Amino acid sequence: MGVGLPATVDPSPPEAEAAPLRSVVTQSRPRAAPAPRSEQEASRLQALLHQHYASVWRTLRRLGVAEAHTDDAAQEVFIVLSRKLSDVRPGCERTFLLSCAVRIAANHRRAWSTRHEVFDDRALSSERDPQPSAEQLLDDKQLRKTLDSVLDGWPEDIRAAFVLFELEGLSMPEIAQVTDTKLGTVASRLRRSRELFQAAAKRLRARAAGGDR
Numbered sequence: 001m002g003v004g005l006p007a008t009v010d011p012s013p014p015e016a017e018a019a020p021l022r023s024v025v026t027q028s029r030p031r032a033a034p035a036p037r038s039e040q041e042a043s044r045l046q047a048l049l050h051q052h053y054a055s056v057w058r059t060l061r062r063l064g065v066a067e068a069h070t071d072d073a074a075q076e077v078f079i080v081l082s083r084k085l086s087d088v089r090p091g092c093e094r095t096f097l098l099s100c101a102v103r104i105a106a107n108h109r110r111a112w113s114t115r116h117e118v119f120d121d122r123a124l125s126s127e128r129d130p131q132p133s134a135e136q137l138l139d140d141k142q143l144r145k146t147l148d149s150v151l152d153g154w155p156e157d158i159r160a161a162f163v164l165f166e167l168e169g170l171s172m173p174e175i176a177q178v179t180d181t182k183l184g185t186v187a188s189r190l191r192r193s194r195e196l197f198q199a200a201a202k203r204l205r206a207r208a209a210g211g212d213r
Contacts, residue, residue: 041085041086044085045078045081045082045085048078048081048093048097049078052093052094052097053074053078055094055097055098055168056074056077056078056097056098056101057070057071057074058167058168059098059101059102059105059163059164059167059168060073060074060077060101060104060105060108062147062148062151062159062163062167063101063102063105063106063109063156063159063160063163064105064108064109064151064152064159065104065105065108065109066108069108073101073104073105073108074101076100076104077097077100077101077104078097080100080104081093081096081097081100084096095174095177095178098164098168098170098178099177099178099179099180102160102164102178102179105160106156109156146204150196150197150200150204151163154193154196157179157181157189158189158192158193158196159193160179160189161175161179161186161189161190161193162189162190162193162194162197164178164179165190165193166193172186172187172190
């Protein structure tokens, strides 16, 4: 059972989400060994790009990739898919993509730590959604910023389990496959993530009520 997160904390990528990835459809192998992509492969990759890009983008973002680097990280994920496409069985693409996203997000976070970069708490400020009202957008943005602040600093494995289960809706067996861990380990990480989330929620409620001195 989830912890009852509001749907609004799960952001969508910017409107031009697919623009940085158009080259992925044709960029499948290093230039030193060019190989023409069949029309069928190109069509499959294009379909997967449209079907899963938003999920990959959200996962990378929630795993701590800064907004300024999220498009690049998403492109890395789909380039990996492009190169491995013939090895990925139909129906297993989402698991493959999210597994790549977890690894790439960890690499990005380690790179930031090495460079001593500061987390950008203004992330997602450029998002646009034509449907909600301006007031709703402000509320959604604040919720996302709050969630980012809650998740920031969590251990990578705990954070990944939480994001995949609570935000992306994966089952525990799917998370075990994505993260290459045992089912019992996933269950343990989810329990710990809920403890951390509930503790953070308690602090936020106390702060809102003026109890944080």
